[in-house]
Amino acid sequence: MLTTACKDAIRAMIYIAKKQKNIDNFISIKEIANNLDLSFYFLSKILQKLVKDGFLESYRGPNGGVKLAKPMGDISLYDIILSIDGDDVFTQCILGFKECSDIKPCAVHEKWAPERERLYNLFKDTTLEEIEEEIEKKINIKL
């Protein structure tokens, strides 16, 4: 469904958003990697994409790191997925046909197209803000 790079990106963004609620500092990638038990090298690569796409702001040097470049409510899971994996999952035919559409459908288009649309809306509507609120409410949440 999602690449591991994309999963890591989402976890990192949730971590950053959670931390940024309290203090507006830059958060070092090293700290994120350590806390989420991810490879610093790999995570650095992934976050560079989110910086390029305008979801993170980065700063070099001591006390440098990354921070959200937009309000939490303006960053959705869809945005992160699009940035890292692309939007194939939300647009592509389940059987891989490039020209599959309502007019020229594949054998399962009628089943899959609405489901794909549903997934799109779900991820588009789920923002970092909403996730943070969910985390606050519950205890025992894995990050």
Place this chain on the structure above:
Amino acid sequence: MLTTACKDAIRAMIYIAKKQKNIDNFISIKEIANNLDLSFYFLSKILQKLVKDGFLESYRGPNGGVKLAKPMGDISLYDIILSIDGDDVFTQCILGFKECSDIKPCAVHEKWAPERERLYNLFKDTTLEEIEEEIEKKINIKL
């Protein structure tokens, strides 16, 4: 979402089911590969799994090939996906946590778990029989 091997498997199974409605012969893998524009070598490999898992019956020699080992109504898209890709897509945490559950959820468990369940039911309920009926009704369907 699905590997290309799995997509090819589904297309092949739909092709076999469609053909088998009329004649109950074994269908050669070469014929399937030619008609669906797939590599014979690759398709052979894929179909071997479906034979092992009891969804196809195979026969060697002249006029040999493969045919469905069960009624079309008893083979679902879920069965094919499970056989080729495994059921990770229907069971795994979207963020990749192995121990994610209702009791110890990840940050998006509440959003993803019901959706995963929905996808499971959709693919479980969609049988080759149903797909065939859909194909009969429409023209212009890509196989």
Place this chain on the structure above:
DNA sequence: TTTATTTAAGACTTTATACTCTTAAATCTA
């Protein structure tokens, strides 16, 4: 201005998936 800290960028290695080829085994037909 030197040193430490931190991200950026690109090269590199490893692993998994996709894909191909060869040989063996089963079966039919002549």
Place this chain on the structure above:
DNA sequence: TAGATTTAAGAGTATAAAGTCTTAAATAAA
């Protein structure tokens, strides 16, 4: 029985994704 046909099985290759490392650039603080 010999030859043709077809799947089975396993080895081998190519490509893409995952993961690591090195060097450069920016910045802060001593």
